[in-house]
Amino acid sequence: MYKAIKQYLEKHGFERFAPKAVLFDMDGVLYDSMPNHVVAWHQSMAQFGITMNTHDAYATEGARGVDTIRMMVKRQQGRDIDEAEAQKMYDVKSRLFHEMPAPAVFDGVKELMRKITEAGMTVIVVTGSGQRPLIQRLLEDFSEFLTEDHIITAYDVKRGKPNPDPYLMGLQRAGNLQPWEAIVVENAPLGVRAGVAAGIFTVAVNSGPLPDEALANEGANLVFPKMTAFVQDWEKINGLSTI
Numbered sequence: 001m002y003k004a005i006k007q008y009l010e011k012h013g014f015e016r017f018a019p020k021a022v023l024f025d026m027d028g029v030l031y032d033s034m035p036n037h038v039v040a041w042h043q044s045m046a047q048f049g050i051t052m053n054t055h056d057a058y059a060t061e062g063a064r065g066v067d068t069i070r071m072m073v074k075r076q077q078g079r080d081i082d083e084a085e086a087q088k089m090y091d092v093k094s095r096l097f098h099e100m101p102a103p104a105v106f107d108g109v110k111e112l113m114r115k116i117t118e119a120g121m122t123v124i125v126v127t128g129s130g131q132r133p134l135i136q137r138l139l140e141d142f143s144e145f146l147t148e149d150h151i152i153t154a155y156d157v158k159r160g161k162p163n164p165d166p167y168l169m170g171l172q173r174a175g176n177l178q179p180w181e182a183i184v185v186e187n188a189p190l191g192v193r194a195g196v197a198a199g200i201f202t203v204a205v206n207s208g209p210l211p212d213e214a215l216a217n218e219g220a221n222l223v224f225p226k227m228t229a230f231v232q233d234w235e236k237i238n239g240l241s242t243i
Contacts, residue, residue: 001236004221008201014180017201019238021174021182022116023167025062026127026138028187028207029227033103034061040100044093045069050076058208062128062191064160065090094131105141106207108227113145115234123150124170126184128161130154149173162190164198171198183237185230192218203237205230 005017028034038057045052050072060068066086073081113123123145125138130153139148150173157165167184171177184195184202189210195202196219204220205227206212212223222237224230 001222001233005201005237008221009180012179012199017180019121019181019183019201020177021122021124021170022185023124023126023170023174023182023195023200024185025187025191026125026129026134028061029185029205030105030109030125030138030142031103032106032207034058034187034208036097036100036103037061040093040097044089044096045072047092048073048089054209058210059189061188061208062161062186062194064128064130064154065093066154067160098131098133102137106227108231110142110145112227112231112234113142115231115238117145119238122174124152124174125150126152126166126170128154128166161194162197164194167195167198167200171200186215186220189214189218192220196220203230 009015009017024030027037034057038054041052041057052072056072060071066083069086069089070081070083073079073086116123123142125146127134135148135151135153138146138151152166152169152173154160156169159165171179171182174182179199180201182200184198184200185205186192186195186202187205187207192202192204192215202220204215204223206215206223206225207227215223224233
């Protein structure tokens, strides 16, 4: 743990690590929702002649949905589509997703958020989604830890993950923090890349089928097999702040 933080500080030239906020991705981090997304992506894109399998869904998770669609159309059909056309396709995917049973909150998430807030830190959610029902569920499920102005959605930034913009916006919403004053929690390669690009200490929780190396190779400072393992080590991480 100490080694990971020391390497992070040396890489970025920061003098100290003093987190004041934790920036969570949503799907695959807070909710066990990725299996539903896989099915919705596969079924919806098939209607437009696009093949999207499990690996595609996990590899592009975290990006804005319209960006994923434009990329897949370009790759498979060799044509460029504008954001408006991509949005219409994404609306089909969203409808299918919301017809499925609501995904469960991962074990350990609320316990971790409680520890974070008890330490005087701010909880922020940074998601590539912008669907109002999902935002409303966040506010209901995490009402004691989260406010709407601390949720960054696809509509808050022009460039989604893997660009750093969503997490830079998260720093701003948390109180105009510096990168060394926050921790990112991600589960997907593109999300890890975004957190690292923003210069923030990035923890990966591997809740999907991709190998740990897929997250570590994007620059994750720590990789855990599940959220409860991260919770168990939280005190160590928090105890090493200000080093």
